[in-house]
Amino acid sequence: MKGTVGELGEFGLIRELTSRLTTTPAVRIGPGDDAAVVAAPDGRVVASTDLLLEGRHFRRDWSTAYDVGRKGAAQNLADIAAMGAVPTALLLGLVLPADLPVTWPTELMDGLRDECRAAGAAVVGGDVVRGDTITVAITALGDLRGLEPVTRGGARPGDVVAVTGWLGWSAAGHAVLSRGFRSPRAFVEAHRRPEPPYDAGPAAAALGATAMTDVSDGLVADLGHIADASEVRIDLRSAAIDVPTQMSDIGKAVGIDPMTWVLGGGEDHAIAATFPPDVKLPARWRVIGEVLPCAVARASAQPQVTVDGVPWAQAGWDHFSGIEDAQ
Amino acid sequence: MKGTVGELGEFGLIRELTSRLTTTPAVRIGPGDDAAVVAAPDGRVVASTDLLLEGRHFRRDWSTAYDVGRKGAAQNLADIAAMGAVPTALLLGLVLPADLPVTWPTELMDGLRDECRAAGAAVVGGDVVRGDTITVAITALGDLRGLEPVTRGGARPGDVVAVTGWLGWSAAGHAVLSRGFRSPRAFVEAHRRPEPPYDAGPAAAALGATAMTDVSDGLVADLGHIADASEVRIDLRSAAIDVPTQMSDIGKAVGIDPMTWVLGGGEDHAIAATFPPDVKLPARWRVIGEVLPCAVARASAQPQVTVDGVPWAQAGWDHFSGIEDAQ
Numbered sequence: 001m002k003g004t005v006g007e008l009g010e011f012g013l014i015r016e017l018t019s020r021l022t023t024t025p026a027v028r029i030g031p032g033d034d035a036a037v038v039a040a041p042d043g044r045v046v047a048s049t050d051l052l053l054e055g056r057h058f059r060r061d062w063s064t065a066y067d068v069g070r071k072g073a074a075q076n077l078a079d080i081a082a083m084g085a086v087p088t089a090l091l092l093g094l095v096l097p098a099d100l101p102v103t104w105p106t107e108l109m110d111g112l113r114d115e116c117r118a119a120g121a122a123v124v125g126g127d128v129v130r131g132d133t134i135t136v137a138i139t140a141l142g143d144l145r146g147l148e149p150v151t152r153g154g155a156r157p158g159d160v161v162a163v164t165g166w167l168g169w170s171a172a173g174h175a176v177l178s179r180g181f182r183s184p185r186a187f188v189e190a191h192r193r194p195e196p197p198y199d200a201g202p203a204a205a206a207l208g209a210t211a212m213t214d215v216s217d218g219l220v221a222d223l224g225h226i227a228d229a230s231e232v233r234i235d236l237r238s239a240a241i242d243v244p245t246q247m248s249d250i251g252k253a254v255g256i257d258p259m260t261w262v263l264g265g266g267e268d269h270a271i272a273a274t275f276p277p278d279v280k281l282p283a284r285w286r287v288i289g290e291v292l293p294c295a296v297a298r299a300s301a302q303p304q305v306t307v308d309g310v311p312w313a314q315a316g317w318d319h320f321s322g323i324e325d326a327q
Numbered sequence: 328m329k330g331t332v333g334e335l336g337e338f339g340l341i342r343e344l345t346s347r348l349t350t351t352p353a354v355r356i357g358p359g360d361d362a363a364v365v366a367a368p369d370g371r372v373v374a375s376t377d378l379l380l381e382g383r384h385f386r387r388d389w390s391t392a393y394d395v396g397r398k399g400a401a402q403n404l405a406d407i408a409a410m411g412a413v414p415t416a417l418l419l420g421l422v423l424p425a426d427l428p429v430t431w432p433t434e435l436m437d438g439l440r441d442e443c444r445a446a447g448a449a450v451v452g453g454d455v456v457r458g459d460t461i462t463v464a465i466t467a468l469g470d471l472r473g474l475e476p477v478t479r480g481g482a483r484p485g486d487v488v489a490v491t492g493w494l495g496w497s498a499a500g501h502a503v504l505s506r507g508f509r510s511p512r513a514f515v516e517a518h519r520r521p522e523p524p525y526d527a528g529p530a531a532a533a534l535g536a537t538a539m540t541d542v543s544d545g546l547v548a549d550l551g552h553i554a555d556a557s558e559v560r561i562d563l564r565s566a567a568i569d570v571p572t573q574m575s576d577i578g579k580a581v582g583i584d585p586m587t588w589v590l591g592g593g594e595d596h597a598i599a600a601t602f603p604p605d606v607k608l609p610a611r612w613r614v615i616g617e618v619l620p621c622a623v624a625r626a627s628a629q630p631q632v633t634v635d636g637v638p639w640a641q642a643g644w645d646h647f648s649g650i651e652d653a654q
Contacts, residue, residue: 028371029476032556034409034540035375035469037476040367044355048362049418049466050454057456082361091376093420093464127377129384137420137464139376142362149356149364213361229359 005105006098006130013128016102017109024122026088026143036124038089038141046142046149048079054134062177065104067192069111071267072136075216077119078196078269080142082214084150084205087119087198092126093137100134108136119198147205155211155230155274161289162281163272165197166190167219168258171265172247175254184246196269200284204273207281212273218264220305220312223272223289227304230274236263236289236307263312332432333425333457340455343429344436351449353415353470363451365416365468373469373476375406381461389504392431394519396438398594399463402543404446405523405596407469409541411477411532414446414525419453420464427461435463446525474532482538482557482601488616489608490599492524493517494546495585498592499574502581511573523596527611531600534608539600545591547632547639550599550616554631557601563590563616563634590639 005013018031029037038045050072052058058068077087092112096105109123116122121140173191182188196214204212211226220236227234243251243258251258274291275281303311332340345358356364365372377399379385385395404414419439423432436450443449448467500518509515523541531539538553547563554561570578570585578585601618602608630638 029410029478033478033480034406035373035412035467037371037373037410037471039370040372041370043366043368043370045365045367045372045468046362047365047416047418047452047466047468049420049452049464051420051422051456051462051464053422053456053458056458079361083356083364085362089374091374091466093376093378093466095378095380095462125374125376129378129380131380131383131462132460133458135378135422135458135462135464137376137378137462139374139418139420139466140362141372141374144364151356151360153360 003102004098005096005100005102008102010128013102013105016106020106020109021113021123022117024120027122027124031125036089036091038124040143042144042146044144046080046083046085046144047139048076049137049139050076052136063192065107066111068136069108070115070193072138073112073115074194074196074269075267076138076140077115077121077198078214078216080140081196081198081201082212082271083142084147084201084209084212085142085144086202087121087140087142089121089124089141090116091139092123094126094128095131095133095135096128097132097134098130145202147202150205150209150212150273152211152213152226152229155226155232155291157232157291157293158277159210159274159291160277160287161223161234161236161272161274161291162285162287163219163270164200164284164286165270166195166268167215167270168247168261168265168268170194170267171261172250172258175256175261176250179254184250186246187250190268194267194269197271200271204271207275208279209273209275212271215266215268215270215272217266219272220263224304226274231294233292233294234289234305235292235309236305238308240286240288263307330429331425332423332427332429335429337455340429340432343433347433347436348440348450349444351447354449354451358452363416363418365451367470369471369473371471373407373410373412373471374466375403376464376466377403379463390519392434393438395463396435397442397520399465400439400442401521401523401596402594403465403467404442404448404525405541405543407467408523408525408528409539409598410469411474411528411536411539412469412471413529414448414467414469416448416451416468417443418466419450421453421455422458422460422462423455424459424461425457472529474529477532477536477539477600478556479538479540479553480556482553482559482618484559484618484620485604486537486601486618487604487614488550488561488563488599488601488618489612489614490546490597491527491611491613492597493522493595494542494597495574495588495592495595497521497594498588499577499585502583502588503577506581511577513573514577517595521594521596524598527598531598534602535606536600536602539598542593542595542597542599544593546599547590551631553601558621560619560621561616561632562619562636563632565635567613567615590634
């Protein structure tokens, strides 16, 4: 594809984008009508929406359009999985500058399509408009297959806290890229293209998970959301949390404690859940802590999540506080 | 609410926005978790997404935040109705500058909530991020209640073309505002806050509509989409299409043929549908034309929609062509 988005025009661009899509049996009506129609056999639909902005959530010199597509889809599809649902569909809103090469949105679409396929879903609709800042608005849908949704609010004192997926890899990759390096590849790739363990969400629901979330803001921050919604405390055991040797090495090289990445780094979209203490968890789950009762009437100053009994400072990202740069 | 979005911070803003929402029995899990859960009793879910950008789709000096909320919700909920479905839920992605007064997003949310309520739906989730251009990304969901979705592709030669709702009012209001006037109020209000006939969509499906769309790009353009998808032609009878006296008066005042607005103006979100010729339509529907077969192998030059048998020039908006300004 040659030329710019403006030269191709809205309808030409939509044709080009939709021509790249694949479908699934759940898609009853795909792109091109007033709305899409997607199977929701459970009788309930799970839905989540997220925005990615250039310069804020991705940089074109760090990530290809394809990677932005995979990452954008992944973070939404992981939200669906974290409710215990199976992803089914994705809708896309795109703001594009008129002078952007057409290859950018087409490669983005390839990435969205491939990540959807990895999760068993399909892109079913969207909207494109012209604007100054590339913006990718994604809504993901999913089906509960008869299981009850697992919220953040069901953790009970005595439950174990377990996690599956990668922790801190994206943040370590971000640290590498921030310093102008392009390797180690494994961490840079993890930053560009997270691999959420989609199937772990419905599996956790079937195992009786009492609360669940994906790790998008950082492990401590996201477990804080569970502690908050469940009105409990959570204590993590640092000895149960692995720091890979290669991550330690990067930490030494850049002067950062790698536990900062493991406990505070988001965007790997690991799945963290609480389970009753007697549950037999498959090997993919690492038990990393336990759920404790809140002391008396909880003072707001009391930390909800501790590590080996003591507060851990880093509190995750506030997307308006301005502390983070493009990730 | 005093202060700016940046001062309030992400979590404070989300609390403020979600505190304004109302719910419905279809909302099983609302905002605040990884994803929302919404009833989809039909076993299929209808979904559509749209973007509104400041300066392109709305202007803060022409429309209040409340009106932008109502209009943004309306254009998405109308897409759901135009498939023959009942709107159930809406998800919201918001890009906001840090220096924006908090009252803007809170009033936007009031507008979204109220328009959802008018359609029987509720806001169930969203995302807010900081950015330079106010951007409102909306995804609407709906339920078919056992009826088959009505696409754009089912019109057959011999069918009648009927419409319900307002035509050209928003475009006339836009013309008034473009010239620096604030009245006549009825047209300015129609531009700021369309009133789609939501219930007409499922009603048309129940009446046996063969094809349907909402009028968002303009009557001729949107019927062109039906003609294209159905591989038919459509001829409209100008005598069947009313131009209100007051609209004619504005046309004379600004030197524009008001039929330009009625046939070419979008954003009123009227519902246009085709029906078998023997259908008994309730009084709200105006029969304005008929569906004709395509002549032989359709030449691409052949107009798909004619008025009294002759082509009508205005082809609706191409959102990348740059011909339209902020609406």
